[in-house]
Amino acid sequence: xxxxxxxxxxxxxxxxxxxxxxxxxxxxxxxxxxxxxxxxxxxxxxxxxxxxxxxxxxxxxxxxxxxxxxxxxxxxxxxxxxxxxxxxxxxxxxxxxxxxxxxxxxxxxxxxxxxxxxxxxxxxxxxxxxxxxxxxxxxxxxxxxxxxxxxxxxxxxxxxxxxxxxxxxxxxxxxxxxxxxxxxxxxxxxxxxxxxxxxxxxxxxxxxxxxxxxxxxxxxxxxxxxxxxxxxxxxxxxxxxxxxxxxxxxxxxxxxxxxxxxxxxxxxxxxxxxxxxxxxxxxxxxxxxxxxxxxxxxxxxxxxxxxxxxxxxxxxxxxxxxxxxxxxxxxxxxxxxxxxxxxxxxxxxxxxxxxxxxxxxxxxxxxxxxxxxxxxxxxxxxxxxxxxxxxxxxxxxxxxxxxxxxxxxxxxxxxxxxxxxxxxxxxxxxxxxxxxxxxxxxxxxxxxxxxxxxx
Amino acid sequence: xxxxxxxxxxxxxxxxxxxxxxxxxxxxxxxxxxxxxxxxxxxxxxxxxxxxxxxxxxxxxxxxxxxxxxxxxxxxxxxxxxxxxxxxxxxxxxxxxxxxxxxxxxxxxxxxxxxxxxxxxxxxxxxxxxxxxxxxxxxxxxxxxxxxxxxxxxxxxxxxxxxxxxxxxxxxxxxxxxxxxxxxxxxxxxxxxxxxxxxxxxxxxxxxxxxxxxxxxxxxxxxxxxxxxxxxxxxxxxxxxxxxxxxxxxxxxxxxxxxxxxxxxxxxxxxxxxxxxxxxxxxxxxxxxxxxxxxxxxxxxxxxxxxxxxxxxxxxxxxxxxxxxxxxxxxxxxxxxxxxxxxxxxxxxxxxxxxxxxxxxxxxxxxxxxxxxxxxxxxxxxxxx
Numbered sequence: 001x002x003x004x005x006x007x008x009x010x011x012x013x014x015x016x017x018x019x020x021x022x023x024x025x026x027x028x029x030x031x032x033x034x035x036x037x038x039x040x041x042x043x044x045x046x047x048x049x050x051x052x053x054x055x056x057x058x059x060x061x062x063x064x065x066x067x068x069x070x071x072x073x074x075x076x077x078x079x080x081x082x083x084x085x086x087x088x089x090x091x092x093x094x095x096x097x098x099x100x101x102x103x104x105x106x107x108x109x110x111x112x113x114x115x116x117x118x119x120x121x122x123x124x125x126x127x128x129x130x131x132x133x134x135x136x137x138x139x140x141x142x143x144x145x146x147x148x149x150x151x152x153x154x155x156x157x158x159x160x161x162x163x164x165x166x167x168x169x170x171x172x173x174x175x176x177x178x179x180x181x182x183x184x185x186x187x188x189x190x191x192x193x194x195x196x197x198x199x200x201x202x203x204x205x206x207x208x209x210x211x212x213x214x215x216x217x218x219x220x221x222x223x224x225x226x227x228x229x230x231x232x233x234x235x236x237x238x239x240x241x242x243x244x245x246x247x248x249x250x251x252x253x254x255x256x257x258x259x260x261x262x263x264x265x266x267x268x269x270x271x272x273x274x275x276x277x278x279x280x281x282x283x284x285x286x287x288x289x290x291x292x293x294x295x296x297x298x299x300x301x302x303x304x305x306x307x308x309x310x311x312x313x314x315x316x317x318x319x320x321x322x323x324x325x326x327x328x329x330x331x332x333x334x335x336x337x338x339x340x341x342x343x344x345x346x347x348x349x350x351x352x353x354x355x356x357x358x359x360x361x362x363x364x365x366x367x368x369x370x371x372x373x374x375x376x377x378x379x380x381x382x383x384x385x386x387x388x389x390x391x392x393x394x395x396x397x398x399x400x401x402x403x404x405x406x407x408x409x410x411x412x413x414x415x416x417x418x419x420x421x422x423x424x425x426x427x428x429x430x431x432x433x434x435x436x437x438x439x440x441x442x443x444x445x446x447x448x449x450x451x452x453x454x455x
Numbered sequence: 456x457x458x459x460x461x462x463x464x465x466x467x468x469x470x471x472x473x474x475x476x477x478x479x480x481x482x483x484x485x486x487x488x489x490x491x492x493x494x495x496x497x498x499x500x501x502x503x504x505x506x507x508x509x510x511x512x513x514x515x516x517x518x519x520x521x522x523x524x525x526x527x528x529x530x531x532x533x534x535x536x537x538x539x540x541x542x543x544x545x546x547x548x549x550x551x552x553x554x555x556x557x558x559x560x561x562x563x564x565x566x567x568x569x570x571x572x573x574x575x576x577x578x579x580x581x582x583x584x585x586x587x588x589x590x591x592x593x594x595x596x597x598x599x600x601x602x603x604x605x606x607x608x609x610x611x612x613x614x615x616x617x618x619x620x621x622x623x624x625x626x627x628x629x630x631x632x633x634x635x636x637x638x639x640x641x642x643x644x645x646x647x648x649x650x651x652x653x654x655x656x657x658x659x660x661x662x663x664x665x666x667x668x669x670x671x672x673x674x675x676x677x678x679x680x681x682x683x684x685x686x687x688x689x690x691x692x693x694x695x696x697x698x699x700x701x702x703x704x705x706x707x708x709x710x711x712x713x714x715x716x717x718x719x720x721x722x723x724x725x726x727x728x729x730x731x732x733x734x735x736x737x738x739x740x741x742x743x744x745x746x747x748x749x750x751x752x753x754x755x756x757x758x759x760x761x762x763x764x765x766x767x768x769x770x771x772x773x774x775x776x777x778x779x780x781x782x783x784x785x786x787x788x789x790x791x792x793x794x795x796x797x798x799x800x801x802x803x804x805x806x807x808x809x810x811x812x813x814x815x816x817x818x819x820x821x822x823x824x825x826x827x828x829x830x831x832x833x834x835x836x837x838x839x840x
């Protein structure tokens with residue numbers, strides 16, 4: 001193997017771009033699913049081994065500091081490893097991967113030291129898995145024939161697949177069980193009730209969350225499964241959500257994806273390439289909160305909402321009504337009255353009938369920063385379908401995830417405006433909700449939430 | 456009855472995989488030499504980089520072998536010593552660039568091993584053969600294992616006798632037509648069965664005859680035993696053939712009691728049995744499947760849990776010597792689950808499964824998962840050969 005030294009530690013958790021020079025990537029399972037027969041399976045095994053060195057080389061040789069440069073980005077390799085460590089946790093501004101497995105957990109121990117020990121164990125395992133390694137050294141077979149293998153094995157031989165694992169702490173963690181009550185940030189509050197909320201307890205809340213994103217669903221599920229396993233006795237799963245397709249772009253290098261309504265979603269999202277915007281809207285600054293909550297500096301708040309979409313009803317809606325409800329053209333995603341996706345929204349412009357081209361209650365108008373005093377959020381949601389509702393419909397929708405500096409000042413006013421007026425409300429129902437404080441990133445040797453537990 | 460019976464013996468092929476006693480230890484140079492007199496060769500230096508793994512020697516004397524690893528590369532590295540089948544003898548992870556780490560490995564038997572550096576933590580690593588010659592003095596664990604086996608056999612014999620006595624009393628009540636008394640005796644008569652279930656289950660057809668559930672007995676087999684009488688007592692009333700079923704139950708229990716006393720366990724089968732008992736709880740008792748007519752599932756839960764704890768109690772000296780932290784976790788987790796289970800006892804008797812709320816069942820499951828993870832670590836600790 002011939003490899004050159006990797007780039008210096010990056011803070012933006014940016015993946016490597018595809019390198020035309022090496023041109024070699026590991027074989028992703030996701031791509032193989034499109035091929036047929038046993039040849040594909042054989043190719044998976046052989047390919048993963050053979051491309052190991054080259055895959056790693058491309059992961060480390062050609063990285064760009066996309067976190068701070070505003071230069072044009074290159075589409076990231078789907079297989080590359082993303083730096084686990086950094087100033088901020090990976091999985092926030094990291095270009096949104098295709099797949100998600102999200103889990104909310106409750107802490108079941110009363111012993112703070114057990115919780116702290118788990119955070120250390122988790123950090124180490126997460127660091128390993130993000131590199132494409134087993135959750136523990138020799139986790140597949142290294143324990144010998146009589147041991148239960150330490151790694152569950154289903155991701156063995158798969159490339160790192162852009163895996164990021166992000167942790168967050170819920171408000172309930174600060175209830176006094178672990179001596180953290182005084183450290184609770186003022187910004188970490190459960191959301192108020194919004195008009196139309198149909199929240200279910202078993203899809204809401206949680207002491208902790210883990211967001212695993214990857215370009216291969218098996219890699220994301222493997223990460224959550226192994227962390228849950230390491231947590232038995234200390235934490236237990238409260239709820240869990242799979243997402244099969246990203247609904248946001250978090251980098252200018254990514255095309256805008258579509259949600260289950262068939263529309264491009266998150267066109268105006270905050271992007272990795274806009275560090276000033278991220279500093280203003282996403283990253284918590286040291287002086288944002290009281291001094292005892294300064295541990296959140298460099299972190300971000302995560303709002304999770306499970307939004308069931310009544311897709312069957314939506315699908316019977318005329319194109320014109322769909323476009324009026326969203327406020328964008330369906331094909332290219334242009335704001336109504338404009339031609340291109342990224343054209344500025346012109347809320348004053350009138351249509352041929354004299355009415356505003358973008359209706360007063362269109363989703364893009366209500367959610368736009370200009371209607372909300374400049375408020376923006378970093379959206380990072382995923383499409384889901386979870387079987388059926390039992391009466392002949394798909395239980396489908398959007399698992400809304402968004403990162404921000406202060407939910408009370410950003411998400412709450414936005415959702416208040418949407419909940420009362422949005423034409424989409426006829427087609428959606430919020431049935432899960434949670435807020436988590438995602439602590440800052442780690443340096444090698446540090447553990448998740450170290451600033452909360454040790455300073 | 457379980458979905459999979461305990462394997463009565465260990466396949467030879469597995470038993471022969473590696474004949475060595477080991478104890479890996481890093482960062483504490485004096486912690487691993489307690490049980491061996493032989494001192495291996497001097498420290499072996501390992502120069503690791505992103506592309507190479509150079510050892511100063513490829514052989515060592517049996518005893519404590521010391522590796523001094525330094526990472527001159529740019530990636531996080533790891534160093535492994537493998538036995539056959541990629542079984543890890545010992546390893547040291549998270550060797551960051553520029554760092555030096557020490558690994559001490561106790562190897563008491565000669566053989567060929569594999570060393571590997573793993574730059575970037577992924578893949579098979581950069582490997583080479585490593586040969587150990589000579590023999591070192593083994594630890595004292597062998598005597599402790601022998602004692603554990605003796606203790607476990609005594610436990611099985613005691614429980615078998617209780618099973619026979621309890622079944623005798625239950626069968627007498629059934630045959631006397633005393634339904635109320637038979638119902639009151641049913642859960643406790645079965646309790647010893649649940650404590651030694653993995654042993655009893657190793658006798659083929661006897662298990663389904665005694666403990667088969669109506670839904671899982673095989674085609675062509677008659678529904679007999681404890682659960683048939685359970686159905687009679689709680690649902691259908693005593694039937695014309697209930698007495699015959701009761702007689703057959705007693706005959707079968709007598710046979711299994713005799714056979715159970717002849718079982719020759721090993722440390723591995725004791726440990727695997729302890730795990731299997733918890734699997735029983737997870738798949739049959741906590742779900743309310745086992746006692747679907749009487750809903751006395753918590754009694755069976757009690758028996759399985761007690762059987763698992765008693766089995767591991769015999770192995771305590773072995774586990775304590777080899778992995779004291781694991782023994783501590785086992786004690787804590789058994790304590791938690793016992794306390795939780797006992798909270799469902801009223802006036803000495805467990806409540807009906809139907810009285811449990813979803814929250815009760817979740818709490819029991821959470822605690823059982825926590826215990827199960829720890830118990831699953833015991834087999835590899837007690838069986839190092």
